[in-house]
Amino acid sequence: MKMKKTVLSLLVCSLAFTPAAFAQDKKEDMQPKPGKAIASYEQLNEWLKSKGVNDTVVTSHIPTVEEINAALKDMKASRDTKKLSKELGNDFKVEVEVFNTPTEVKVPTYIPYKDVAGKKLESATATGVVRIMYKDAVMYTLAANSAEFLYDGERVIDFRDAPRSTDPRTLSSTNDREEQYLYYYSPFDKDTVAEARFPWLTKEKEHITGHIELRFNGTGNYYINDVYFK
Numbered sequence: 001m002k003m004k005k006t007v008l009s010l011l012v013c014s015l016a017f018t019p020a021a022f023a024q025d026k027k028e029d030m031q032p033k034p035g036k037a038i039a040s041y042e043q044l045n046e047w048l049k050s051k052g053v054n055d056t057v058v059t060s061h062i063p064t065v066e067e068i069n070a071a072l073k074d075m076k077a078s079r080d081t082k083k084l085s086k087e088l089g090n091d092f093k094v095e096v097e098v099f100n101t102p103t104e105v106k107v108p109t110y111i112p113y114k115d116v117a118g119k120k121l122e123s124a125t126a127t128g129v130v131r132i133m134y135k136d137a138v139m140y141t142l143a144a145n146s147a148e149f150l151y152d153g154e155r156v157i158d159f160r161d162a163p164r165s166t167d168p169r170t171l172s173s174t175n176d177r178e179e180q181y182l183y184y185y186s187p188f189d190k191d192t193v194a195e196a197r198f199p200w201l202t203k204e205k206e207h208i209t210g211h212i213e214l215r216f217n218g219t220g221n222y223y224i225n226d227v228y229f230k
Helices: 002-016 019-029 041-050 065-072
Strands: 083-089 092-102 122-134 137-145 149-151 156-159 176-183 189-198 208-217 222-229
Touching (some): 065 092
Antiparallel strands (some): 122 137, 122 149, 189 208, 208 222
């Protein structure tokens, strides 16, 4: 009886490694996740090869837009926490980062002196960036670049419009920005909004688009107020 049990166990183990079982595993690997994938199997692997990455990513490992957006909800990059990263599994990850560039304070002559008298004025620009990555290869970059803001610790005193989307300083090799503009939220907050599309890792009519809002306020804080892909 003991011999029969041993033979049966060996038979079960051998069946687990039959060509049929292997084919079933391979079939499951090629099943996409529910939702909208951030890249197609063929184009992603072709792109990785062009970047010198020898991996082959199976379809079931490719994250979806829904997974990216869920991760971004908890990633609040700001002046105090400038860079955050979250693993999505299977070597995919998403990063968010904000940074600023202080500039020399020059009070425009058209601003009444009484509006700035006795106040400490500061000036800066800011940038917010979201990156979707496989290992160290950046698949998508979504960025918003604010122009110069003059603030007094409470209000935004003066500002320049956001750089045009065609400005070379605002472009990235991993996005195709369609639009960038400044949203006049209030005297205390200004949002630089950018829209981008990513046409090279998905099939036609399945292109990914991104939306990002970089907020700058009168206290000198800057943070990503909202961001999502669709």
